[in-house]
Amino acid sequence: MVRKVTANVYMTLDGRGAFPKYPGSERPSRKPTALFRHMWIARYDDVTTVVMGRRSFLGHRRVWSGKARKPSDPPYQVDYSRFLDRVDKVCLSRSLKSPGWENTRMLKGDLTRVLARLRREKGGNIIVEGGPRVSQEVLSRRLADDYWFFVMPVVYGRGPRYWGPMREQNTLKLLETKHGEDGEILLHYETVR
Numbered sequence: 001m002v003r004k005v006t007a008n009v010y011m012t013l014d015g016r017g018a019f020p021k022y023p024g025s026e027r028p029s030r031k032p033t034a035l036f037r038h039m040w041i042a043r044y045d046d047v048t049t050v051v052m053g054r055r056s057f058l059g060h061r062r063v064w065s066g067k068a069r070k071p072s073d074p075p076y077q078v079d080y081s082r083f084l085d086r087v088d089k090v091c092l093s094r095s096l097k098s099p100g101w102e103n104t105r106m107l108k109g110d111l112t113r114v115l116a117r118l119r120r121e122k123g124g125n126i127i128v129e130g131g132p133r134v135s136q137e138v139l140s141r142r143l144a145d146d147y148w149f150f151v152m153p154v155v156y157g158r159g160p161r162y163w164g165p166m167r168e169q170n171t172l173k174l175l176e177t178k179h180g181e182d183g184e185i186l187l188h189y190e191t192v193r
């Protein structure tokens, strides 16, 4: 089976890698949003590897590992943490000594080679879950088979930029669009090879 590489890219309308506050963005939710269902819950079965840069990894470990869950958390958050605990995680880093999260490998080096190596391994699909520096490299080198752009309704003006010089044009095919409850738009594109 060919392992598909999907990049999840969370961006402001002006293409910045940040998580700004906007009306509704921090609404306490006992149930998953439709976009969360689509981006994660629907993919628990076919995704077996999640790749993150060191900062994104440490942020996820702090907020989303099973150890971070509290008894009062809604069941969907517990399920998401269970998924992240069990999935094969790849933390990209040259500085972190030990991941401190089960089922995690530390890898480093050229991202094209790292992803090619993962594709050759047995397993299901692969998600590259940021952070911005890693996503930017995936975008500029055209490393993913498809992209899920989660666009927040904010022109932010600061934070890491996703758009910049490209090695070559990346032509994409739009597969679907979805609207979030708080004005977000999910754009799902596939790379045209």
Ligand SMILES: NC(=O)c1ccc[n+]([C@@H]2O[C@H](COP(=O)([O-])OP(=O)(O)OC[C@H]3O[C@@H](n4cnc5c(N)ncnc54)[C@H](OP(=O)(O)O)[C@@H]3O)[C@@H](O)[C@H]2O)c1
Residues within 6 Å of the ligand: 009, 010, 011, 016, 017, 018, 019, 052, 053, 054, 055, 056, 057, 059, 092, 093, 094, 095, 096, 107, 108, 109, 110, 111, 130, 131, 132, 133, 134, 135, 160
């Ligand atoms: N919008 C979003 O999706 C999002 C997500 C996460 C974070 N953020 C925010 O964005 C800011 C910047 O985050 P970031 O882009 O620097 O985070 P990141 O991409 O998660 O982490 C960058 C780190 O990953 C490691 N790395 C990346 N590529 C590597 C490779 N090929 N080989 C080895 N190590 C590699 C390096 O770690 P070492 O220094 O250890 O070598 C590098 O410093 C943060 O302040 C964060 O709050 C935004």
